[in-house]
Amino acid sequence: MGGKSRLEFLRGWIGIAIVNARERPAVAMSFAVGAAAVLPAACAAVTIAFFIFVVFFAALSFPIGVTTAVWWVSTRVLVGHKTSDSEIKIAEPSARPEAVPAADPPRGAVAPRELPVDVDEDARAPATPRPRDPSSTTTTTMSAEDLSTTLTSAGLSDDERDDEAHDPTACLTHRELHLRDVPRGFLPNLASTGRVRVLDLGGNELARLPGLELLAGTLQHLRLSRNWFAAVPPEVKELWALKELDVSRNFVRDTEDALPVAALAKLEHLRVLDFRYNRKLFKQETVDLLRAAIPQAEVVKVTVSFPAPEGSFVGSSPGDWDATTLRAQLEPWSTLALRRRLVEDFGEPPTDPETVQRSEVTARLLELYEEEGGAAGRR
Helix, strand or coil: CCHHHHHHHHHHHHHHHHHHHHHCHHHHHHHHHHHHHHHHHHHHHHHHHHHHHHHHHHHHHHHHHHHHHHHHHHHHHHCCCCCCHHHHCCCCCCCCCCCCCCCCCCCCCCCCCCCCCCCCHHHHCCCCCCCCCCCCCCCCECCHHHHHHHHHHCCCCHHHHHHHHCCHHHEEECCCCCCCCCCCCHHHHHHHHCCCCEEECCCCCCCCCCCHHHHCCCCCEEECCCCCCCCCCHHHHHCCCCCEEECCCCCCCCCCCCCCHHHHHCCCCCCEEECCCCCCCCEHHHHHHHHHHCCCCCEEECCCCECCCCCCCCCCCHHHCCCCCHHHHHCCCCHHHHHHHHHHHHCCCCCCCCCCCHHHHHHHHHHHHHHHCCCCCCC
16 A cells, blocks of 8 residues: 555545544544543553652662662772872881992983972871781781892892891882882882882782882882783883893883883893793793893893794694694693693692793603503503
């Protein structure tokens, strides 16, 4: 039926209704009265239904809102996990040791900048140190034993370790605090002491450290492992007294901007470089570049996976494997999965990724399977 036919059909029905209304006015009047009576009832029914819906929705929303409010208050007020400036301020030692004179800066080095004039006096005032909890990974200062062990590996002399052990603010660690940014005044407060030589900010969520250059001349060991750095902080190039730089387990890329080899080469005292477990730094050529460009660095650590160490895999592709051997069945497994098999299936002690390579893990697994008798003659 076309549009014109529909229009004619509608006109016909309207005409019939008008004729019936003229001929039978009583019927038309009763129909109008009935419609007028039904319309208010329909409106009332719709209103009641809407009211019931609102009440039902409010009944559901109230407990949800109360639960959300309780959760917010408990996480913000009761738990007290938030890190503030006062939690990270430095403690002034009770018996202040004599300050160790800093070494003269090398010729051409950038001198440390003065503290900003707008730093609050409260930020300069040292706070009371929190007591060390041996069972906690969140600490304010290292114990003398931990400090001695840590600084021995960093190459400090016995006299220097003794000086540091008597000055708890000389070695500061703020690990596992879930920091995404350092609090305002934290680094200027450190610089104001003139004694901080070791700074450990590992296990946080930091991606930048503005103001780090204020520690130039005193800071010798900087540890930033397990953070979110996509590049070596540009402020590091100002730390001319730096001896150790640990940026392991981050996201440092293998680019000129992210890995400023030329700037690191100018740090004459740099002895230890740790870039392990950065997923973008995995080539042997990166290690060779660092060692050639920074000859003063005695230790350069990078987790190399390309090219793979000799004996790690059979052949250069799966086509070189013999599917009838157990070794071929182990090839697709990651090195981490193979290490877990040693521990979980055979009760072996965990292997050190730094000293035990994939080839040794695979060989040990094959030996254990053969001892069990399930892989005899199938290696």
